[in-house]
Amino acid sequence: QVQLVESGGGLVQAGGSLRLSCTASGTIFSISVMGWYRQAPGKQRELVAVIRSGGSTNYAGSVKGRFTISRDNAKKTVYLQMNSLKPEDTAVYLCNVDILNLAYWGQGTQVTVSS
Numbered sequence: 001q002v003q004l005v006e007s008g009g010g011l012v013q014a015g016g017s018l019r020l021s022c023t024a025s026g027t028i029f030s031i032s033v034m035g036w037y038r039q040a041p042g043k044q045r046e047l048v049a050v051i052r053s054g055g056s057t058n059y060a061g062s063v064k065g066r067f068t069i070s071r072d073n074a075k076k077t078v079y080l081q082m083n084s085l086k087p088e089d090t091a092v093y094l095c096n097v098d099i100l101n102l103a104y105w106g107q108g109t110q111v112t113v114s115s
Contacts, residue, residue, distance in 0.1 A: 002026040002104045004095050009109030012085055016113070020080040022095030022106055033098040034071050034078035038091035038111075048093070049080060063089075085113045 008020040024031060035050035049059045049069035057069055068081040078095060090113050095106035 002028060002097070002099060004097065004104055004106035006093070006095050006106040006109040008080075009093060009111045011112045011114065014085060014087055014113055014115050016085050017081070017083045018085065018111060020082070020093055020095075020109060020111075022078050022097075024076040024097055024099075024104070028076060028099060031073070031076065031097050031099055033096075034069075035096045036069065036078070036080045036093055037096055038089075038093045039108075040091040043091075045094070051078065082111070085111075087113045087115045089113050 003025050004022055006022045008018060010018060012018055032053050033050055036048040037045050038048050039045040047060055048063055049057060049067055051057045051069045051071050066084045071078045091111060092108040093111050094108045097104050
């Protein structure tokens with residue numbers, strides 16, 4: 001059984017920063033891909049950023065240059081540093097990990113950016 005626990009969301013003014021964390025627990029030998037998605041009210045879930053076991057990353061165009069994804073394999077944790085936040089970044093942010101081709105999701109953490 002794999003569990004993901006997210007933290008770090010909250011309310012911030014436009015231009016501010018937040019750092020999200022997501023830690024995996026359970027019987028885990030290796031995690032190939034770790035990532036963050038987000039879902040705003042009335043919108044589809046969208047990819048924010050992913051990082052692979054080798055360290056390569058991909059970002060959504062809307063966050064490139066503002067967000068940075070990183071991971072600590074020993075701690076089974078993925079981070080999302082979010083800078084220069086905009087009101088359109090408001091959403092529930094969900095952690096996702098791929099373990100042996102199975103996808104696991106966290107429950108999500110709310111990020112609200114006020115103008």
